Amino acid sequence: MEASSYPLDPALIDRFAAIVGERHALRSEADIAPHVVEQRGLFGGRTALVLKPGSTEEVSRILKLATETGTPIVPQGGNTGLVGGQMPDGSGREVVLSLSRLNRIREIDLYSNTATVEAGVVLQTLQEAAAANDRLFPLALASQGSCQIGGNLSSNAGGIGALAYGTARDLCLGVEVVLPTGEIFDDLRKLKKDNTGYDLKNLFVGAEGTLGVITAAVVKLFPKPKGRELAWAAVGSPVAALKLFEAANDKAGTALTAFELMEKTPLDFALRHIPGTQAPFAEDYPWHVLIEISSGRSAEDARALMEAILGAGLEAGWVTDAVIAQNEAQAAALRHLREAMSDAQKPEGGSIKHDISVPVAAIPEFIERAGRAVQQVVPGSRVVCFGHMGDGNLHYNVSQPVGMDRASFLSHYRAMNDAVHAVVRALGGSFSAEHGIGRMKRDELIATQPAIATELMRRIKKAFDPAGIMNPDKVI
Structure with missing residues (x-):
């Protein structure tokens, strides 16, 4: 379809294009x-x-023109979001603002253990730059080869490392943001202690581009661990996994940097569909956990902690089998097996996703109750449960029954969400743990959160974006 068929004035398109140059106006x-x-x-x-745009100044000019002309803007990073927050609507009126050219690492400060990076820096690029300076940037996601820091912050991404290091919000010390008016809020400070008024940066982190555009950020780096151990263990049930987590927490403390729970089904899917994956054990087991220990003292200390955790689990009967990676290649293979579980669902047909969190102690009860609820909605559905047990966040996905029509199964999307999320709410949890709200969960957020919370969010939105141009109809 030609651009002239869209309800956006060609002359206005030319004005926007002139800001970035024709080469960068698609x-x-x-x-x-x-x-x-x-x-x-x-x-x-x-x-x-x-x-x-290739600079913060160009972003500023774009947003100023957008506010003046009432043109909706949809910020986009690596386009790896899972709730539609980075997508334009079907009207053709919205302009997509890609931050991919803002991809400089402006500074790595080894004294303050920070990196100042632009929004378009790919997560893996930052991880590698930190490692080259004997530091660790702990945010780790399956999409890290393509997702970008701006998007990570805008969605408050979580990932495997959130157990020990927190989410993207916890890793951010300062931001540079372009407001819808074109004003630039430069708050690129490296301070760990700063009580000067409202913490404005955290209004933008997690706001999914609805209040402004994050163009750069100061993020925390950490000393590179001197010892890291990765183990895969088979457990009999989520209750056994919870007991093992309690023991791991007790023995390792902050050295416990990952504790992932996985049901047999997502493991089977990964082994069936993802090239290069290999089963950790010869036998089948119903539940599995992936444990990572990161020691700041030594490799020997990390190994001793891991052996103590697994030994306690075996002695108590919580662990039925276990393997410790003997080198980095084996550790990478185990990480790949866990990370492959998202993509492995696609060949199995329709999948209804849930990104939930509940108190860690409630995970076994959630799994039991949600399993019953799923079968009541679509009997024969296959539960694909895996995720970050250590911080209470599970990706509780549901694949279509074998032989069922995909479209017919997906017609139950809303009913399945309602059933699973009812269990989440009953246990004091959240239906959006790390993927954000976007378009997918906006209506449910408004319907289920306290009315005053919705009203406060709308007041904030109006204060920052009175023209209503920033990522319309997302979040709120």
């Missing part, structure tokens, strides 16, 4: 296509223009 359908479809195919849209 107008053709072929160039635009990767920016209007997300990886799960649930959300898509239309746009006449994708802008790729």
Whole structure:
């Protein structure tokens, strides 16, 4: 479809394009296509223009013009989001703002253990830059080869390392943000202690681009662990996994940097569909955990802690089998097996996703109650449960029954969500642990949170974005 067929004035398109230059203003359908479809195919849209600014100043000029002309702007990072927050709607009026060219690591400060990075820096690039300086940036996601820091912060990404290091919000010390008016809020401070008024940066972290555009951030780095051990253990049940987690926490404390829980089904899917994966054990077991220990003292200390944890688990009967990676190649293979579980669901047909969190102690009860609820909605559904047990966050996904029509199964998406989320609420949990709200969960957020919370969010939105141009109809 030609740009002229979109309800956006061609003269206005030219004005936006002039800010970034024609080379960085995408107008053709072929160039635009990767920016209007997300990886799960649930959300898509239309746009006449994708802008790729090369500086904070260009972002400022774009947003100033957008506010003056009432043009909606949809910020986009690596396009790895799972709730549609980075997608334009179907009107064709919204302009996509890609931050991919803002990809400089401005500074690594080894004294303050910080990195100042632009929004378009790919997560893995930052991880590698930190490692090259004998530091660790602990945010770790399956999409780290393509997701970008701006998107990580805008969605408050979590991942495996959140158990020990927190989410993206916890890793951020300062931000540079362009407001919808074009004003630049430069708060790129490295301070760990700062009580000067409201913590404004945290209004933007997790806001999914609805209040402004994060163009750069100061993030925390950590000393590189002197010893790291990774183990895969088979357990009999979620209750046994919880007991093992309690023991691991007690013995390792802050050295426990990952504790992942996985049911047999996602493991089977990964082994069936993802090349290069290998079963950790010859026998089948119903539940599995992945444990990581990171010691600041020595490799020997990390190994001793891991052996103590697994030894206690075996002695108590919580662990039925276990393997400790003997080298980095084996550790990478085990990490890959865990990370492959998301993509492995696609070949199995329709999948209904849930990104939930409950208090850690409630995980076994949630799994039991949610399992019953799922079968009441669509009998024969296959539960695909895996995730970050250590911080209470599970990816509780449901694959279609074998032989069922995909479209027919997905027609139950809302009913399945309602059933699973009812269990989550009963246990004092959250239906959006780390993926954000976006388009997918906006209505449920408004329907289930206290009315005063919704009203406060709307007041904040209006104060920052009176023209209503920033990522409309997302979050709130």
